[in-house]
Amino acid sequence: MSNQKIQFLEPTPDLEKYRDVWVFIEQVNGEIVKYSYEGIAAARKIADKVSMKVGAIVIGYKIDEGELRELIYRGADYVIYSDHELLKDYNPLSYTPVLVEIVNKYKPWAFIFMADELGRDLAPRVAYRLRTGLATDNIDFEVEDFFHGLLKEKFSNILAQVRPDFATRIAKIYTPRHRPQIASLRPGYFKPLKEDKSRSGEIIKYEPKIPSYHSKIKVLSLEKVVDKGEKLSEADFIISLGLGILRDAEGNPGRPLEVVELANKIIDLVERKLGVKAALGASRALIHADVSELRDIITPDLQIGQTGRTVSPKVYVAVGISGAIQHKVGMMRSNNIVAINIDEKAPIFEIANYGIIEDLYTALPKLYDILKRKLEGEE
Ligand SMILES: Cc1cc2nc3c(=O)[nH]c(=O)nc-3n(C[C@H](O)[C@H](O)[C@H](O)COP(=O)(O)OP(=O)(O)OC[C@H]3O[C@@H](n4cnc5c(N)ncnc54)[C@H](O)[C@@H]3O)c2cc1C
Structure with a gap:
């Protein structure tokens, strides 16, 4: 047996200041990717259990206000929209720092990405920069109390991220001492909420600061992959x-x-x-x-x-x-x-x-x- 001690990452300071459940909303050429609505439905489920709001976070360029408003009709309480020419197409070197800035300013309690190519690339970058945890490819979420056996400490009302384990089990993952609790959600597990045009909510514009190193990656063109499935x-x-x-x-x-x-x-x-x-x-x-x-x-x-x-x-x-x-x-x-x-x-x-x-x-x-x-x- 090794005598090595387990090193825990320093907990996030001021945990109690973190509120709301966010969803990262994907867009391609200014159009919202429709399964982002599934992410909103999942966030709604969690937020209602902990009496918090749902925030839809959008990064892009010249996205139609109607598209943003639709996110509220689909269950978000507010939208934070960062609009810039350099944010038109996905680039991890611009999207990551902008998201990290927005998180540091508003402090969400949980943050959901969709577990597709973009989400699988972006979510770990954001989690690493924020020094918090990430569980990927979830199929459900719950809010539960959790007893941390090693720390001998009980955490109340935290996010339980439910995902298939390596072989035959369903696992639950908790991020008790760090915020936001970041998760990716597999498309197809939550049904989008019905459009409700009586819902209202604020669209908050966020002025992004884009670091100069973003230009190390240049998007030359976008091509749709033929997907038989x-x-x-x-x-x-x-x-x-x-x-x-x-x-x-x-x-x-x-x-x-x-x-x-x-x-x-x-x-x-x-x-x-x-x-x-x-x-x-x-x-x-x-x-x-x-x-x-x-x-x-x-x-x-x-x-x-x-x-x-x-x-x-x-x-x-x-x-x-x-x-x-x-x-x-x-x-x-x-x-x-x-x-x-x-x-x-x-x-x-x-x-x-x-x-x-x-x-x-x-x-x-x-x-x-x-x-x-x-x-x-x-x-
Ligand atoms: C990390 C990991 C991820 C994985 N992800 C996936 C995944 O996304 N999707 C997936 O499908 N698998 C996945 N697998 C593989 C999975 O574990 C199984 O090996 C796989 O699903 C088995 O496929 P199968 O049912 O076609 O084959 P088998 O398990 O071999 O089953 C074949 C079936 O056909 C029946 N059969 C045979 N001949 C006939 C006949 N003539 N008429 C009627 N019935 C017949 C047999 O009785 C048997 O039940 C994953 C495995 C791992 C470890």
């Missing part, structure tokens, strides 16, 4: 394929391309006949299996789960997916889960509303035929 976030019907598609029930090599084509036919049928958005997803194991005939078809942007996308459709059909916790956390908020699996003990059946214990090579064609008959009236 984009449809998944909005889809009401999802068919998700797992490693099970590689073999039939006897363990013989399967015909995975045929399964994908059949899944796409069902998706097309549902979209045409029911007029709902439908999409194809996949488990990480299938994507990583790197099956040559599925290359360019089953791509990483279709991954659902802890390290992929979070979805909450009306119907989620899991085909040949075992239901590992890392997959479940990405789809367990679906309204109806249909699972097709040969193994009746597969964990996916613990959360499935409808279970089909059968070889997917027979069950999926049957599902297609039934849907076709029902929706197209064919015999």
Whole structure:
């Protein structure tokens, strides 16, 4: 055993002066990124529990007042907006110091970022500069009392950040002695609040001081990445394929391309006949299996789960997916889960509303035929 003592970071002075729950609002070309509203819904949940306000923090250039006002209609109590030509596009060397300045001036109790590319880059920079903690990729938040075993001290009413742990557990992380309590939230876990135009709130303009070193990074252009999985976030019907598609029930090599084509036919049928958005997803194991005939078809942007996308459709059909916790956390908020699996003990059946214990090579064609008959009236 080492005799090394654990060194704790000095606590933030004047902890009690920190109030309100903030959300960092992302914008691209002056348009608010819509899942920022999910962050506001999460902040609202926390703020109401501790009788604090929700602040929406926006950095950009010439953002329309209507866009800012919308943040209040969606649940923020006030907006702090920092407007400058040099803040038009995301640059960590300008956004970080400006956010740190704003935090030091207003002292928020908690600060939520969305756990996307931008949030994953910006939140740790801000947390480090402020000498406070950060828990990433949360899926929920609570307000709780927390007993710190090492310090032998109880902290009342602090933020519990809820996130999947490395393998099979859900962990709670606390930042008891530092402020703000910084967190990133995975998109897809909170529903945006309904627009309420009767809400009012102040839009506070913050004059930023941008350090000259910002010019070490220059944004030359912004290009939208082709994301085949984009449809998944909005889809009401999802068919998700797992490693099970590689073999039939006897363990013989399967015909995975045929399964994908059949899944796409069902998706097309549902979209045409029911007029709902439908999409194809996949488990990480299938994507990583790197099956040559599925290359360019089953791509990483279709991954659902802890390290992929979070979805909450009306119907989620899991085909040949075992239901590992890392997959479940990405789809367990679906309204109806249909699972097709040969193994009746597969964990996916613990959360499935409808279970089909059968070889997917027979069950999926049957599902297609039934849907076709029902929706197209064919015999
Ligand atoms: C840090 C970390 C992050 C991760 N993130 C993710 C993530 O984001 N998303 C994700 O999906 N996974 C993730 N994983 C991997 C996860 O742990 C599982 O390994 C993965 O989800 C398993 O995928 P699967 O269900 O397709 O494969 P398997 O677990 O191999 O399951 C295949 C299933 O198919 C069934 N089956 C086989 N043949 C047939 C047949 N012919 N007909 C019907 N059923 C059949 C089997 O009974 C089995 O239940 C992560 C793991 C770690 C450690």
